[in-house]
Amino acid sequence: MAEVKARSGRGGGRAARVKARTNPPPVYLSTLNRKVGPIDLLGPEGVEKIHNAAMTILEATGIEFRDPVALADWKKYGADVQGERVRIGREMLMDLISAVPPEWGYAARNPERSLRVGNQHSVFANAYGAPFVYGLDGVRRPSMLEDAHNFFKLSQMSQSMMVPGILPVEPQDVPVPQRHLELVHAALTLTDKPIKGSVLSEQAALDSVEMTRIVFGEEFVDNNVVMAALLNCNTPLVWDETMLQSLRVYAAANQPCLLSPFVLAGASTPASPQGGVALLIAESLAGMAYSQIIRRGAPMVLGVAIMGVSMKTGAPMMGSPEPGLMNLLVGQMARFYGVPWRTCTMWTGSKSPDMQAAFDTANTMWPVLLGGANYIVHSAGFLEGALGVSYSKWVQDALQLENFHRFFSGLQEENLDALLGDIENIGPGGHFLGTDHTRENPMHMNHLQNNDSFEQWEAEGSKTAEVVGTEEAQRMLNTYVRPPMPDDQRGALDEFVAKKRLEYSA
């Protein structure tokens, strides 16, 4: 019977098999294990120079921690504290940095969606914080909670968006003190992938940790990464109180922070890739070192957010070459320090999902992956210098992530001798479409990429990629299915949010 079944499957099912291959069910991409790159721009001497420059900045110029608790902590730990200025010797700094884990698992509430961060592992995370959306009608308007929900839903359905995050857009219709409640609740219930935590305030950070404890259990959270928090340093050389309060909460909870100088290269740093990287490395390392005073061994991430600055208008520029080179340098320095690193990408100053938007998006992603970034933020949807998220572009970007995933996964093992047999059999002037190897190794396809003839494209409505992206976003939202969650977890989570909502509106 098995024999008959198999035969019947082979005889009658070829069309079905081909269809199954060309319309495969969604395959959720897990952590990208990079096999292409990373590119090292510097020799060992060049690395040493940037390292020495970063150490000199922290020893001679110092860095401001505008937060009394942090200043007291540093003083107690033996750093040179004068006013808000902290000067840290390189031995102390490097000892603290040596405690940062080089790699960690990133748990999702659905274990099949869990990831790894560090070394050759890279993950794609959602956009973060835009106050505007470019809606399903293409019109720009303030972001609402419904938009945040929609982008969580799209993230859940996307094969490539590994981390839905916490703040896919900034919901203007929710009072600020309650925002983190709605967002963490939505991230945990609308998706079953790894999330981020809020850094709006110390309380928001505490609540974020508390809500993950409800879902994952207290002990699990204390021993595993279940969220990551994005903290920005005010470049040059200022860590502020709000960020440091959140840092202490997450470090104490053993949850990683992405400690990210926000760099306008040429404005907040020198207009030199090497000089800019020395500065931002100093800033990020100082934040990471402080986290290790709070809890030695807590996972932390060397972070950067690098854009250029137009020397004409002072506007941020995304997609220009110097920040790309800086990302390569940051990657090499992170490998030198043995810590995971995080960066921004897939963004643009364009106000339309057009050629500029796509060029900037692609041109910011290639250097980031070539630099071996481990935690890649803003991987889909940004327009308008990160002020807006477009539904259309989000969907198109997410499919580009699949493309990048395939490329950077590199070559598969191949039996060249068998292929030589095919070449001998087919000979000059033949084709390989019918070989077993071709049928078993379909090329990667982006199902929104249109390669039809002009005539067919025109007959089907001359749809641009913007139109196609919007239609696909609508189709995905129409077919979204909420991932299951045990009733007791859901109940406890709802109860927590209801209680806190009341508390914060008082």
Place this chain on the structure above:
Amino acid sequence: MAEVKARSGRGGGRAARVKARTNPPPVYLSTLNRKVGPIDLLGPEGVEKIHNAAMTILEATGIEFRDPVALADWKKYGADVQGERVRIGREMLMDLISAVPPEWGYAARNPERSLRVGNQHSVFANAYGAPFVYGLDGVRRPSMLEDAHNFFKLSQMSQSMMVPGILPVEPQDVPVPQRHLELVHAALTLTDKPIKGSVLSEQAALDSVEMTRIVFGEEFVDNNVVMAALLNCNTPLVWDETMLQSLRVYAAANQPCLLSPFVLAGASTPASPQGGVALLIAESLAGMAYSQIIRRGAPMVLGVAIMGVSMKTGAPMMGSPEPGLMNLLVGQMARFYGVPWRTCTMWTGSKSPDMQAAFDTANTMWPVLLGGANYIVHSAGFLEGALGVSYSKWVQDALQLENFHRFFSGLQEENLDALLGDIENIGPGGHFLGTDHTRENPMHMNHLQNNDSFEQWEAEGSKTAEVVGTEEAQRMLNTYVRPPMPDDQRGALDEFVAKKRLEYSA
């Protein structure tokens, strides 16, 4: 006096200097000397495996030369010729390939526009052969001679388009036997940059060489590269008569051919990067080896034109990951053989200068430059799977080339100690916009990239990158100035074309 002048220049001229820096005069980019990459995907054993596979293909399966002269030449040279099938032993093949120069100068009639090809040197060349244009009104129509002229003019004005080429579009309003005359004449008179030669027929190749001799002189052409010809192999394993006739003309004239298998990966080659590259390397090496029988030491280029194939429709796919990986492999093999290599890029199946077009364009260029391609064809304008050239996209693409040129030129030398002084002086919370270093090191800017606020963009007409590109193309054509050419050269060239035009219309 000199002292006073210098002071006056420094005192009163700051605004002018800043303006000169932010609105600099055109700087024509010369050869890109790559300092980023190339990426080697394979270890020495992997290279040896692909080399052995390519040699086995040529020894065991053989390759067809569908041309009686070539068959006689190979037989005389000692290869195993049976019918049209030629089998070439690896010793013979590698001896012939060893005579191919690794690098050469590429002379323009304006010496300031001359280039270098090979090793770390890369040049950007124009699109080639599209029968359709997407006009200044955005509407698609057959290409005309005026369009060819226009794209030569844009190439002349572009800072980044180093090689205007020979066939920027296929002019449908010129009878086929006369096309090469009009095109070579236009390339030589409307631009002063390096050109390509026609491969339409043996006569077209002969005329191309003759016309460059009029401009450069007979002896100069015999000793210098003044043009390159693009020859396609019919993959798998067929070189046809028309291509071989042109190859003999150009090899005899000491001018390089880009010997390029036209690859639909998965259809004309195995659906395996390694297997596909083994096959196309075999094809290109066989053509290059034949050229060395015609004239040992003639410069030749290992060429490829790689796209994927949709397993749904059979349509070519541009911008998918496997051809990108194949380009990395071809680059590594070209370095193994010590020969320059050529590939295609910046293309798309899109029928609109939209997000898809830009994604595909960028995603085909990055692997090509990471693979260290030396002669990069189709660097601007293609839509519709290379069937159409868009004015708007051409202009936007050409500015992207400047971006790529800057990125792949890598880091400049930097005095980190001086920058540390700036950081110390500026300290926490300051900015670097006013430092000498920032003013003297402006970031690269794409002048069509819009980074303004949404409100300003909207007030100025909400122009997409497509609209901006078209307007810029029109502006450039309105301000084009023909480069000077000595009267005697121009007269002789006009006379040659007039005589031949008459001859071929008879």
